[in-house]
Structure formats: structure tokens, C-alpha cells
Amino acid sequence: MDIDIELKKRADFFNTQLEKFLEGGNPESLYEAARHLPLAGGKRLRPCFSLISCEAVKGDIIKVIPLAIALELIHNFTLIHDDIMDKSKLRRKLPTVHIKYGEPAAINAGDLLFIKAFESMHNMSVDCSTFKNVEFGFIDFIREICEGQQLDMDFENRQIINEDEYLEMIRKKTAVFFQFASEAGAILGGGTQDEINALNEYGLNAGLGFQIWDDYLDISSDETVLGKDIGNDIRNGKKTLIAVHCLNNATGNNKKLLNRIFGNIKATENEVRQVYDLFRQLKSIDHAKNTALNYIANAKKALNVLPDSDAKQLLLELADYSIKRKM
């Protein structure tokens, strides 16, 4: 089984449905801005999590399409609004929505995708109580995403956060997406309660693992020459798991060094290098790597209750997929 081919097969199927769902609409100016990002491609990882989870409980994936569309629209709505908050200029190699269409239209386009996601949920052909159950989970995880986004912003202004706080932030900001996608895929696929719980656990752990692995990849990509992004993350005091671990474990002169340089926008190249060396010395980079691997292992272990199938195999590979990525 080639995971890239399997993911692409599902993404292609999903894209046809998404394009159909986003066709038309008035005024054209609003709908064009709203289509800009969701139709710009992407791996469709969240839809894939829900589709493959459905398959793994022997469900019919056509039943998951409205949910998969809703997930992708919420993902894109958060990206559009986050890009405004972060003043980002590029996304998927294209100008961000607010750069291309202006900030007012971008805020409004994000809001439209938000409501279109709920419209898509109403296309689910399930009994009414399943509908309410799934939609309530949908509402709940979107609320957590808003909370996670705020935690992320709040952390920028705090010198020390502990590891539990960091994990809670990435759980809310990132992992709940995968958790809900997998769980809801299993519910809509008609899985047993054990299977639903297993896929919930799978999605949560995979989501946490992916996010921490991203932090690790960013900093481990090049051990001799520090990339510009890494330097800037140190100068901006970005709270990755690596930084959090280091800040919590440094003592004495190391602590003073961090206080002076980490989050100091004017830090020199040499100072940035000292912080980076401290990350290695205190084994903060190893810690992040091991934590990510641990979550991925837990994600895979959660699948034990599922019967063997191609879809289960694909979920196992999907868990490893992200931690095999190179820069």
C-alpha cells in the first residue's frame, strides 16, 4: 500500500464534492474570496482522517462527505482568520485572502465558510439523534479551537509556561480537529462504541504527535546552519515544546542566558546560537522528539481493538506519515 496514492485517491474524491458544494453563491465577490483558500489544494488531511476512520469500521464513506466538507471549511475559516491575526502574506504559495481581497472581505469570507460548514452538516443522512450528537461534538471542538488560538496568543506574552499548559494549548488548537474527525468518521460509519472510542483516542494522539513533531522538525532540520525561521522563533520567544522544556529546566547561568536572549527581538546570531546550543545541552530537542514519538505510538496502540483491514493499515501508516516527513 502506497500511502501517498491512497491519500490522493481520497483527496481527489473529496475535492470533487467540495468544489460542487462551494459552487455559485451571491454576491460573487464574497464567494470568490471564500473559495480562494479551500480550492487552493492542500492534503485534505482532516477529511482523510474522517473518511478512513469510517472505512475502518466498515462504513460507507459517502455518508461522511458532508462532515468532511464541514471539517475542511472550518479548517480554512480558521486559517483565513489566523492569517489576519498574524498578518501573514502567503498561504499555500498564494497571497492570503486578506492580502488579495482586503481585510473586511477576508473576515466576512471566513465567517461565510464558518456558516457553510454548518450548512454542510445538515446534508448528513443520519437519524436525527445521531445528527445532534455529531453536531454537538462539532460545536464543542470549534469552541476549543477558538480557546486554543487565544491560549497561543496569550503564551506569547508570558515568560514561562509549563509543559501541561503547552500540551493543553496544542490539544485545543490542533489535536481536537483530528480527534473529532476520526471519532465522527467512526460514528457516521456505524462503528461500535469501542471502535468510536478507539478512533477518538487515535485522532487525539496523532494530532498531538503531529504538532510536536512539527516543532521538532523546524529546529532539527539543519544542525549546523541555523535557519532564519529558527532564529526568528527564538527572537520572538515562540513557545514550542522544545522552548518550554528548556525554559523549565534551565538553572543558574543558563536561566539567565535564556532570560536575556529568548524572546529578545534584537538578539545577535551568536546569541541565538547559544540558546540553540542550550536546547541541545538540556536535551530539550530530544525530549520533544520522544514526546512526539510517544503520542504516535499511543495513536497506533489505540487501533488494537479494530479488526484488521486495509483501512486500519492505512490509519497505522497515517500515524507514521507525518513523523516521516522531511522539511
Add this chain to the structure above:
Amino acid sequence: MDIDIELKKRADFFNTQLEKFLEGGNPESLYEAARHLPLAGGKRLRPCFSLISCEAVKGDIIKVIPLAIALELIHNFTLIHDDIMDKSKLRRKLPTVHIKYGEPAAINAGDLLFIKAFESMHNMSVDCSTFKNVEFGFIDFIREICEGQQLDMDFENRQIINEDEYLEMIRKKTAVFFQFASEAGAILGGGTQDEINALNEYGLNAGLGFQIWDDYLDISSDETVLGKDIGNDIRNGKKTLIAVHCLNNATGNNKKLLNRIFGNIKATENEVRQVYDLFRQLKSIDHAKNTALNYIANAKKALNVLPDSDAKQLLLELADYSIKRKM
């Protein structure tokens, strides 16, 4: 019956429920920003429309509270995001959310209220198919509000729009709110299909009437001294029904005058006065007034099918309420 007392009674009851619903939440920074506007008071007109519509079909208003909260949260979410789009600094005599908490937190707080509105909808104690029916109407009108907001922004950049386009814009941006509030109040109150249709019609017409009356009030408030706002609306080329009527009916030199001055940010006081005089001369102000009165009359007429009751009387007075307002 004193309408102010009757509205305040319902607003007070509603406020207690709203405050309870918005209590707590983590992180505090997000929830504080999200509570800033909805707990800053206001007439609670939209909740009142839904509560009194429920009463008018002999329903129990406690059943409408989750919907009323959802309506008020959506209203506040649109205000928070609109204030960012319009760069407004004050709202209900307080700094706007983005002025007080920064734009990123304001975007996020608006998004949170959006999702909390859906959370509130799930508190409705109704059978599942009524739930889906009402929620689908809720989704539909929010989509229209996004579309209306975009139309409003698009119209700023067009020289001529016709009256139908203007009416469609205010229908989507404002009137659907009152239409849905009244209709859903009747549904949740257990009204007959005739009653539900009547209250839908009532809310739509009242909403259109209110918005046009606002345009009329703004410009008719002082006939001798032109207020700063009126001058700015003319300089900014704001498309009210008055302006739309005038732009569509002016010919010859009058048309040239409008082309030169209306929407010209550098127009002098004297030029602004010439446009204002043209509004009067072409009876555009009268036209707006009569159109508003006509919608209000239609709103009241729609109530004919309802049995007589205090609540029906209150709805009749509520329709007149806004057009009795002074500046």
C-alpha cells in the same frame, strides 16, 4: 400597555439568562473580550421579537430562551466583526472590542460568540425534527447576513444601484434577523403554519421598515443645520434608500451635480447642502419615509390571522415603536 415597560420586562428576564449562559470559560482573556459587548446592554430587540412572537401563539417563552440567546450572540458577533471592518471606535458608548482588546482577540471573540450561539441552540428542548428545522433556518439567515454585509461593502464602490438591489441588501443585512426571530418564536411556541407564516411576514416587513426609517431619521432629524454625519454620508457616497432614489431619478444638471459631489470626500459644506436640497426636491426623503411606513403597515396587517391577545397588541405597537423613535 406601556411598550417600554413591556420590552424592559422581557429584556431583564433575557439578560439574566444571557449572563448565566456567558459565565466562566477558559482562557479568561478570550471570554472577557467575548462578554464585553453582549453584556454592555442594549434593547434586546431581536430576543424580544422571538419571545413576543412565541407569546402571540400562546407558547411558553422559556422554550425560546436558547434561541433568543443564540440570536443576540449572532447579533453581537456581527457587530464585533463589522466594527473591525468599519474601523469603528465606539459602540454602546464603550470602546469597541478591537479597540479595547486588540484586533486578533476581537476576531477570535467574534468567532467564539458565533460558535456559542450554536451551543445555545442545542439547549432548545424540542423534538429532533423541530430542532433541525429551526437550526436550518438559523444557518440560512446567518449566511444571508454575511451576503448582505458584502453587498453593503460592494455598493460603496458602485455609483448607481437600483432600488431592488438596495432592498435586497437591507433584507439580507438586517431584516432576515427579525424575520427569523419572529418565525422561530412562533415555531417554538407551537403556532399553526398560518401563524408561523404570519410572523415570518411580520418580522420581514418590520425589519425592512426599521432599517429604512433609520435612513430617514438620520437625514430628517434637523432640516436647517446639516449634521456632521449626514454631510459625511453624502461625502462617502453612502447608499441609503434616499440616495438610491435620488441617484436613479436625477436627470440633466441634477445628475451632473450628483456625479460631481455625491461620494466626493472633499465636497464643501455648500456642495453637500446642494445634494441635500436635491434629496428634498426630488422627493427622495418623502419616498423613503413612505416606503418605511408602508412596510410597517404590512407588518401589522400580517398579524390579522392571529387571535387577539396582549402579545399581539404588543407586536402591533412594536412595529410602530421604531418609527416613533426620535434621534
